[in-house]
Structure formats: structure tokens, C-alpha cells
Amino acid sequence: MEGAGSREYRKGLWTAEEDRILMDYVKVHGKGKWNRAAKVTGLRRGGKSCRLRWMNYLSPSVKRGAFSEEEDDLIIRLHKLLGNRWSLIAGRIPGRTDNQVKNHWNTHLSIKLGVKKGKSKISSSKSSKKMEANFDTNLSSNDRLIPSNKTETELQNVIEDSHEKEIEITSMHEPILTSDCYENFWLFNDDSYLYTPSLMELLDE
DNA sequence: AAATCACGCAACCGCAGTGAT
DNA sequence: TATCACTGCGGTTGCGTGATT
Numbered sequence: 001m002e003g004a005g006s007r008e009y010r011k012g013l014w015t016a017e018e019d020r021i022l023m024d025y026v027k028v029h030g031k032g033k034w035n036r037a038a039k040v041t042g043l044r045r046g047g048k049s050c051r052l053r054w055m056n057y058l059s060p061s062v063k064r065g066a067f068s069e070e071e072d073d074l075i076i077r078l079h080k081l082l083g084n085r086w087s088l089i090a091g092r093i094p095g096r097t098d099n100q101v102k103n104h105w106n107t108h109l110s111i112k113l114g115v116k117k118g119k120s121k122i123s124s125s126k127s128s129k130k131m132e133a134n135f136d137t138n139l140s141s142n143d144r145l146i147p148s149n150k151t152e153t154e155l156q157n158v159i160e161d162s163h164e165k166e167i168e169i170t171s172m173h174e175p176i177l178t179s180d181c182y183e184n185f186w187l188f189n190d191d192s193y194l195y196t197p198s199l200m201e202l203l204d205e
Numbered sequence: 206a207a208a209t210c211a212c213g214c215a216a217c218c219g220c221a222g223t224g225a226t
Numbered sequence: 227t228a229t230c231a232c233t234g235c236g237g238t239t240g241c242g243t244g245a246t247t
Contacts (some may be wrong), residue, residue: 010215011214011216012215012216012217013216014215014216033211046217048217048218049216049217052215052216052217053215055214056215056216057215099214099215099216100214103214103215104213104214105212105213106213107213
């Protein structure tokens with residue numbers, strides 16, 4: 001069995017046995033250190049593959065089954081606002097992973113809404129990636145609203161630059177998002193921003 | 206019944222960010 | 227400060243399966 005190439009990582013679908021081994025590892029050691037998990041358990045899988053399998057399938061918090069009307073509606077609204085930032089969108093939908101949301105959008109919702117499939121300027125632009133990183137930082141920490149390596153002005157420039165691009169995109173479908181709306185959205189300082197009245201009002205617009 | 210097609214989803218890939226040393 | 231390992235993200239690919247011919 002340990003022939004040539006035995007150190008190569010296995011690819012393709014996970015077997016029930018591999019799932020069980022990974023579950024056992026997480027039970028004992030917890031999440032994280034996925035590369036170590038691959039070595040310790042003897043799974044011939046890369047750390048990234050282990051992480052993905054846990055996050056998208058094995059984790060007890062993952063909700064299986066069809067998306068509800070409410071979930072569809074929320075995804076559509078958030079996608080209007082955020083573009084292809086699937087992890088952010090998924091973070092607002094309990095039990096759903098970014099992969100699930102992304103697949104659901106690409107296979108159902110984009111067709112339903114008549115959105116042409118293609119690379120999003122929003123998500124592929126370097127500025128938006130940076131902005132997103134900053135955005136995530138803001139989400140995870142109350143005391144670091146502005147990243148230490150950016151002044152407020154610089155951050156504002158990045159946001160406004162992104163606004164122009166996003167508005168350009170979103171206006172193709174529903175030109176309702178003004179820069180004021182975005183400011184209200186981006187410049188929050190509360191982890192529970194999704195459920196704040198201002199954002200919900202914004203979504204309802 | 207067999208072959209082909211279309212769709213949905215799981216998984217992979219490449220890149221960027223972050224933290225440890 | 228530089229480097230490396232690890233993690234996380236979005237885009238894309240390809241397999242499995244059900245529908246259609």
C-alpha cells in the first residue's frame with residue numbers, strides 16, 4: 001500500500017472512514033492546526049482539505065438541506081450590498097457556509113434574478129480585497145475600528161473607491177444604493193451590525 | 206435499456222493576510 | 227526585518243446523479 005507516491009495527498013470525495021478519523025481528531029484536539037491533523041491522524045489529505053471538510057460538512061453547526069425563502073431573501077439582499085463576499089454573507093446566515101451560499105447563488109439565485117455569471121469586479125479587485133480584510137478586522141474586534149496601519153482618511157478613500165465600483169455594478173440591477181447608505185453600513189462600530197436597525201432599514205430599501 | 210445531457214454540489218487551486226520565530 | 231507556516235477566501239473544476247431522448 002505504501003508504494004511510490006504514497007506521500008501524495010489523496011484527492012476527491014471523502015470516505016466515511018476519513019470523516020470519522022477527522023471527527024475524532026477534532027473531538028480530542030479541537031479545530032485548527034489542520035496540517036498537524038493530517039499528519040497525526042495519518043490521513044493522506046492536506047491541511048486545507050481537512051479544514052474545508054470540517055468547515056463545510058462535518059462541523060455540527062453546518063445546516064444541511066434546502067435553503068428557505070427567508071434565507072434566499074437574505075442572501076439576495078446581502079449580495080446586493082456586499083457583492084461576492086460569500087464568507088461575510090454566510091456569516092449572517094446561521095448554519096450556512098460560504099461554499100453553500102456561493103453554490104446556491106450560482107446555481108439558483110443568480111439565474112432566478114437573471115444575473116449574468118462572470119467575474120465580479122468587486123470581489124476580484126485588489127482594493128476590495130484589502131477593504132474586506134479591514135472590514136473583517138473591524139468585525140472581530142470592537143477596539144480596533146480603524147486598522148493600525150491605515151488612517152481614517154486612507155480607509156475612507158478605499159471605501160469610496162470601492163463604492164464607485166460597487167455602485168457601478170449594482171446599478172445594473174437596482175440603482176438604489178447611495179453612498180450615504182454605504183457609509184452607514186461600512187462605518188458601524190458594533191459586532192451585531194446585521195441586526196442593527198440601520199442596516200435592516202438599508203436592506204429593506 | 207442504454208446513451209447523452211444538464212444540474213448541483215463537494216472539493217481543489219491560487220492568492221493574500223496573519224502570526225510566530 | 228525577513229521568512230516561513232498556516233489559515234481563510236473566492237473562483238473554478240469535475241464528479242455523481244437524475245432527467246431526457
